Amino acid sequence: MNSEPAIAVPPKASPYKLVFTLGIAGFFSGLILVAVYLGTLPRIQANKAEALRKAIFQVLPGCKAFKTLVFVGGKLVLRESDSPGEGGEGRTLFAGYDENSKFLGIAIPASEPGFQDLIGVLLGYNPKLREVIGLEILESKETPGLGDKIIKDQNFRANFLSLAVEPEIVSVKTGKKSAKNEVEAITGATISSKAIVRLLNKAVAKWREPIEEWTDENE
């Protein structure tokens, strides 16, 4: 590093010794990693499940209990265990109920590319009113101070308390909201706002029919 004029010639080591040293290092490193991975995995999964569980209660106002629905063979079926975090995104939905077991709506996990990376959300959907009734951002790396207002800005979040999904949801400028299917975009975070709108439309288009089929049969 410092101003040594010539690089000192290292003493000769046999190639076997080099390979052996790195092999041993890699072996122990692998052992440690596997041990730590297995040791922390249950907790990490529990954390994720807990975050999802909290979000479900958030997006379906009044929700006290939920059932997990899985999309199998073109329709939704109830799964017996109610633990979230299984089955993976794109196949699992959650049906929420209040304390009198009255059906409130469906929580739908969805994701869509935002300004930086995927924005992952959970949205609450009321199939009877055909309205979005709540939205929680689970994952977002949007710009701090601008794009992350999709999480922090209360006015923006108020858009999703009763948002009609028909006709298609559109974004409008702040203060210009005049219809139930309009979302007021955040000034300075147009891309993030539009990503949310796109995400909602896609999720609704994908899930509306299976959900309505399921609610007609079950609720």
Place this chain on the structure above:
Amino acid sequence: MSEKTSLKVEFSKGIWEQNPVFIAVLGMCPVLAVTNSAINGIAMGLATFFVLFCSSILVSSLRKLIPKQVRITAFIIIIATFVTVADFTLQAFFPVIHKELGAFIALIVVNCLILGRQEAFAYKNRLGPSIADASGMGVGFLLALFLLGAVREILGSGSLFGISVFGPEFEPWIIMILPPGGFFALGFLLLFFSWFKRIRNPEREERKPGGHQDG
């Protein structure tokens, strides 16, 4: 110099005289990227401290067994292992902080402060001094990140550790928590530190720290 004072010197040089951020300007990527709040700075500083400390212990104790030709590879294996351990641990026990720091935890692997200390110090010194050196550098890095995070959070969000400092009338300078604010704040802090150093030791010629690298 007795052994005790030399350990003290090895420790304290990282905090002030050779501070990895304000003097040596090492590891700028995490320094600029995650310091938009004080708590993020501290979390990143602690994670880096952990990796640096453990790697230095291991490299220093194994230094006679690692052939010179493959030392960098061996350092990287050791560092990467500890980084992954830190990554999983944060994810399991501090999910909120892990979410904030995101990819930058994994990127501690390429923090040249850590690799630099292994190559420049731990590989050439006994365990005691290596621990002192790693602790000093780690604490120096932690303090620098905290300072930068605190300045940016106070100006950019009007709060410190999430507690409002200026009251509701204060309009936050959003730029301070965006990337350009990181450069501004770091620039002013570097200016301040070199000015302060000169005031403190006016007779001493500015010592050039060896081994400038970026990272």
